[in-house]
Amino acid sequence: MEKKYDDFLKKAEDIADVIKDAIKNNNGQTKIVSHLDTDGITAAGIIATTLYRAGASFQVSIIRQLEEDIMATLSKGKENVNLFIFTDLGSGQLDIVRKYLDTKKTKVVILDHHPPIGAEDGVFQLNPHLFEINGSYDVSGAGVSYFVARAIHEENKDLSALAVVGSIGDRQDKGEQGSFIGLNKNIVDDAVNAQVLEVKKDLRLFGRMTRPVHTALEYTTDPFIPSITGNRDACFKLLVELQIPLKKGDEWRSIADLTTEERTKLVSALITRSLQHGVSSDEAQSIVGNVYTLVKEKEGGILRDAREFASCLNACGRMGSAGVGVALCMGDRKRAYKDAEDVLSKYRTRLSDHISLISDNIERIVDFENVQIFDGKRLVDDRIIGTVVGLARSSNMLSSEKIVLGIALQEGEGFIKVSGRSTEKLVSKGISIGKALSDAAQGIEGVEAGGHDIAAGARVPLEKEQEYIKLVRKNIDKQFAKSESVKNVQDDG
Ligand code: C5P
Ligand code: C5P
Numbered sequence: 340m341e342k343k344y345d346d347f348l349k350k351a352e353d354i355a356d357v358i359k360d361a362i363k364n365n366n367g368q369t370k371i372v373s374h375l376d377t378d379g380i381t382a383a384g385i386i387a388t389t390l391y392r393a394g395a396s397f398q399v400s401i402i403r404q405l406e407e408d409i410m411a412t413l414s415k416g417k418e419n420v421n422l423f424i425f426t427d428l429g430s431g432q433l434d435i436v437r438k439y440l441d442t443k444k445t446k447v448v449i450l451d452h453h454p455p456i457g458a459e460d461g462v463f464q465l466n467p468h469l470f471e472i473n474g475s476y477d478v479s480g481a482g483v484s485y486f487v488a489r490a491i492h493e494e495n496k497d498l499s500a501l502a503v504v505g506s507i508g509d510r511q512d513k514g515e516q517g518s519f520i521g522l523n524k525n526i527v528d529d530a531v532n533a534q535v536l537e538v539k540k541d542l543r544l545f546g547r548m549t550r551p552v553h554t555a556l557e558y559t560t561d562p563f564i565p566s567i568t569g570n571r572d573a574c575f576k577l578l579v580e581l582q583i584p585l586k587k588g589d590e591w592r593s594i595a596d597l598t599t600e601e602r603t604k605l606v607s608a609l610i611t612r613s614l615q616h617g618v619s620s621d622e623a624q625s626i627v628g629n630v631y632t633l634v635k636e637k638e639g640g641i642l643r644d645a646r647e648f649a650s651c652l653n654a655c656g657r658m659g660s661a662g663v664g665v666a667l668c669m670g671d672r673k674r675a676y677k678d679a680e681d682v683l684s685k686y687r688t689r690l691s692d693h694i695s696l697i698s699d700n701i702e703r704i705v706d707f708e709n710v711q712i713f714d715g716k717r718l719v720d721d722r723i724i725g726t727v728v729g730l731a732r733s734s735n736m737l738s739s740e741k742i743v744l745g746i747a748l749q750e751g752e753g754f755i756k757v758s759g760r761s762t763e764k765l766v767s768k769g770i771s772i773g774k775a776l777s778d779a780a781q782g783i784e785g786v787e788a789g790g791h792d793i794a795a796g797a798r799v800p801l802e803k804e805q806e807y808i809k810l811v812r813k814n815i816d817k818q819f820a821k822s823e824s825v826k827n828v829q830d831d832g
């Protein structure tokens with residue numbers, strides 16, 4: 340294993356010692372604070388389970404972001420907390436953490452994969468960026484948390500499956516054919532060895548085992564299949580044309596029920612369709628690739644396929660039911676499971692309503708040279724604006740050649756939420772939406788921003804919206820210009 344990975348794992352052990360030491364005497368509580376998306380919820384679930392197994396008492400808070408007022412609330416009653424563990428957030432808010440917590444009185448651990456901003460003085464931080472490990476593809480927040488859980492006790496190796504779900508939630512399965520790279524690969528190996536995960540090649544369609552084939556086609560957004568994704572009638576029509584029976588007796592057939600011959604026919608039809616619509620060959624081929632099965636989960640259930648599990652947790656977090664998600668990650672397969680099924684179905688309806696909302700409000704899309712902005716104020720909830728613009732882009736309503744920004748109102752608070760989404764192609768050209776949003780925030784009082792090259796966000800006082808967006812656009816234009824000049828030099832050379 341490369342040295343940087345060794346160093347990272349060594350630091351995971353040091354941090355595990357800090358946690359073990361803090362919980363040894365059980366003389367105070369641990370507070371786990373995490374982000375509301377899939378990666379954040381799985382990270383919290385991994386640490387909560389680890390503490391539970393170690394007999395420690397703890398509390399979990401799932402938040403939309405470590406904003407200053409949220410940190411102020413979290414720090415109330417800190418006298419009774421001897422250990423704070425922040426997962427999937429915190430590195431981008433080191434100054435806020437240090438402002439509200441005295442690290443001489445309370446131990447503070449941050450297990451994150453966002454680019455660190457500020458000084459870590461006194462904070463115990465595990466973050467891939469500090470080891471020159473990529474935080475967008477090599478390891479997620481759940482993955483970072485997993486390595487610490489594993490270093491606390493071997494018994495926690497079964498939690499590797501949750502870490503895989505977290506990484507899929509952050510779309511880190513971007514190696515060849517949906518595989519993982521870097522530390523994520525190590526996690527998948529652990530999960531396979533612990534017999535909690537199976538990896539095989541199949542059609543990477545959503546709801547592979549639980550949904551009728553036509554629904555799986557309709558719901559698949561990654562990869563997006565032009566004229567199929569979101570188009571129920573076209574899905575039926577395609578299956579009829581290919582002479583693939585929809586039912587066996589009275590039961591709908593799922594992807595898992597298809598014969599090899601039927602699969603081959605379906606794959607080639609889908610690839611052809613994507614190519615005809617101008618999708619790149621790599622993207623089109625990615626319809627087939629690694630699928631990850633959590634073998635301990637109920638067959639036909641919503642948690643057996645890692646992608647579906649991830650989508651379910653995302654739904655919980657973004658629909659205000661994060662507690663249900665944490666309970667699922669901690670093993671509740673009764674009440675939380677039922678609640679999650681409900682949340683998931685409401686979330687699907689909500690997303691598809693929102694996609695129609697964008698197409699009904701096309702005038703709210705403002706087009707600039709390198710940026711497209713969708714103004715979703717009073718239309719879209721701030722917790723799902725990122726998912727909504729991401730989906731709108733997949734369905735070609737927003738450009739894939741530009742950075743897209745979604746804007747929503749944080750109702751009653753006097754702030755807007757900005758969600759930025761990029762593409763792998765733009766990232767490979769050196770464009771970073773995370774950097775553009777963070778740099779712009781430096782110059783304007785009251786703005787909090789952060790995130791990755793591919794996906795990032797910000798919270799901006801209402802009256803600063805114009806000024807901030809202008810600065811963000813300027814930063815992005817500069818990045819595009821720089822990447823063009825690098826390209827020209829390379830072409831010339
Ligand atoms: O805070 P965290 O790193 O977990 O969040 C990253 C977010 O960015 C996730 O909600 C994920 O779904 C989103 N994302 C995206 N498109 C990508 C990569 C990540 O929308 N290609
Ligand atoms: O909220 P959204 O899904 O758009 O977030 C995309 C990414 O940006 C996530 O990784 C999130 O943690 C990060 N983010 C941040 N600071 C903010 C808003 C979002 O670091 N104020």
Ligand code: ZN
Binds near residue numbers: 378452481
């Ligand atoms: Zn994350």
